[in-house]
Amino acid sequence: GQQVMQIPQYQHVQEGEDFTTYCNSSTTLSNIQWYKQRPGGHPVFLIQLVKSGEVKKQKRLTFQFGEAKKNSSLHITATQTTDVGTYFCAFPESKLTFGTGTRLQVTL
């Protein structure tokens, strides 16, 4: 099956700093989704990217799908403590498969 690496596994930033997590696939993806899971919570859908080179924004969050549709990134500008959690990419194979996640810690 497809192998999707999500990096970094963990990042600790100070409030106001930027944050980026990456999802890299060994094969071309038809689309990719991003989810956020707060500590003690459940994954919540953020966005889906379908087109090559697609860029979508949600307030301080910017999502990109690579031109070759093999990688994707989530960038948060000026992090806030409310951004704390684990961010997962997810992609359809025969079923929806989740990446390993990036845990973000934000301190004041």
Next chain:
Amino acid sequence: DAGVIQSPRHEVTEMGQEVTLRCKPISGHDYLFWYRQTMMRGLELLIYFNNNVPIDDSGMPEDRFSAKMPNASFSTLKIQPSEPRDSAVYFCASSGRDSISSYNEQFFGPGTRLTVL
């Protein structure tokens, strides 16, 4: 809509006991998914149903695990007998997409935290 409902929220049991986890998907959703989440293995898909029919159970760890969906509004995940290594958070999710060629977003329930002593 109340969202995906799972019960119980927490379960503590002893090794060898039978455990049944329950899920009520969002009304009208065609797909139902069971996931397991642990620190070591992350979020794993165990099984999913489409229109109440199991489609892919390749993620089910072993024969001790079974899942059913007797109707569109209810599913169970059963572990018999339970073992300490089954301790995890089990999530149920549902999706409204009727084509697996492009998944729609999944709505997750709050999860059941299972501890097997």
